[in-house]
Amino acid sequence: MRRGNIFKLVALVLLVAAVVALSIKPLVDSVKGIPLGLDLRGGVHLVLQAEPNKNGTPITNDDMDKAKAIISKRVNDLGVSEPIVQTDYAKKRMVIDLAGVTDPDKAVDILKTTAKLTFRDPQGNVVLQGDDLKDAKGGQGQDGGYVVNLTFSSEGTTKFADLTTKLIGQRLGVFLDDKLLTNPTVNVPILNGQAEITGYATLDEAANHAVLMRSGSLPVSMSIAEKRQVGASLGVDSLNKSIKAGLYGLIFIFLFMLVFYRLPGVVADFSLIVYALIVLWIFWMFRVVLTLPGIAGFILSIGMAVDFNIIIYERVKEEIRAGKSLRAGVESGFSRAFVTVIDAHVTTFIAAMTLYTFGTGSIKGFAMTLGIGIIASLFTAITFTRLVLRLTVGISPKMNTTWFGVRRDV
């Protein structure tokens, strides 16, 4: 008997129990907890009305489509996950639902800005148009301040090189229609088409300016017809029922593992708790907005984590049946199972990464939670599951293999 191992195991159990107890409140907190999406909690519901053109030309469906594309892009650039953007062609309106927006007024301002981007010299002459700008990104400059990085098209690069050479030491105005957005001083001629506007106080401010600069201008001007807070789109009662059902499902998985795998089943259940904690805290840390698709990704990764445990214990059984001792069986079983699982996990992770990179909206949400789940599953298995298994089989060399569900007589 190794009393040390028993002591360590008891300490681990207590530690995990304490972490679980301390985690519940911050994770489900309605303000600071894991943010929930439109379907689960609701958000801001906006209706933007397209204003009739001043010159009297009618607003076409094509204009509405263009406006929708630009607004969708702006919404995505704002970092709002899985927004809903719908057009009402008959009434020339745009319906926008946003989840987890901290400052709805600011979001609205950015969404409905229709203005055209121009660069002007101090005399007010337009020297460069928004079309010449290829990209604008908010970020951090070399001195640590917040900046907007501009990238010009090849044509824009030549024009920008010319004008920065001419305007050195003077101010270059960046205008949205006739509104001055910012007017940085030209310090050096910029010949490579990569410029940096410095002097932003926060990253948010820089990022918001970048959104406005890069997303192009709306073909029609928009006004807010409506703005209000709305509840979850999935029925709240029905959702609560589903959450309860999901918990029953999890309890069943726990019982199944206990009955089928006995001692390792305990280890598996314990590992799954640790795994879920890791995943949920990562969601919390990265402010992953949970929606139904996100939960689907999480469910799949739970399935994969359970599978990982099953693969380990089945392999351990095989190793013991092949004549290895319990300890050797656990060691080789674990490493062989790991080889098996790594290929499956990597393949699925590749799929998740691809969906995250190329997908939009709900597809991104799904890929994100799946990706996090896969990494967490591997991490938990290598660190926690293996440690606990080793400690457990290390308790006594004479441990009965039936505790591992192995019948020696086979």
Place this chain on the structure above:
Amino acid sequence: MQTGHPATYDEVKKIHPLYFNVVKKRYWWFAISLVILIPGIISLFVQGLNLGIDFKGGTMIDITFNKVVTQTAITDTMKSVGLEGPVQLSNGDTTALIRTSALEEDKRNELLTALQTKVGEYDKKLLQEGKVGPAMGQELTRNALWALFIAMGLMIGYITIRFQFVYAISGIIALFHDVILVVGIFSLFQWEIDSSFVAAVLTVFGYSINDTVIIFDRIRENEAKMKRGEAYEDMVDKSIWQTMRRSINTVVTVLIALLSIFVLGGESTKMFSLAMLIGVFSGAYSSIFIASQILVEIKARMKKKPRKGGKSVRA
């Protein structure tokens, strides 16, 4: 103490009380799958999918009641006139934002009357309605499909590097099998599809490939240890049975969790969990009965003169 050795084919057969030769019956499995897949595919071409408002757009009604209302009361009323769709409450639960399929004048009036009698009086001056376009636009769906194809390409690359090209092809065929099966069944029964269906299909996509690779790993391991004169069919059959307990246990745990959400869960997640139930079952089935069998089939045909059964060792 007995000296150990890795299990032989005969030992593997003996461990499982329900052992039968999976590989020999492979044409049966192909047939069973085709029987389910073909009606689904035909249905997809003939009647397509029953797309919900997330894909087609519909009517949006903004209605303010004279009292506090519940989401359930409204969805139940909608159901009583044969309508579905998300309902969002605001203004202290007095205003409801209802999205449902595009309504004709008659249907609209029927709904409003039903709401008035069953839920409560509403303010006619504040009633607003409009037709809205799809939330899941075509570009999003197209985007998703592209992302899936790129993902498949990359997965083929990875599996080819870690296994062999034939494994990759077999795995991808099984993947198509599972996705088409789910989509086909939804088309066949004309179950309404909303945006959560896309998530369910993605889950099936992930489960299917994960499950297949696990079994392929065992086949790869045993293939490397194959002795001269051993039949590929037997080696695959042995691999399948060595991993059978894991295959069953894993799929049972996942299916029961999903079944619990399907049976006990709320109305709004029913179709979502149903799609996953079908897909996960198919994913587990196809790893054993499709992916591995296609692998055997391709390997058998790659041999110059396949002699069927001639070489196999009798049990």
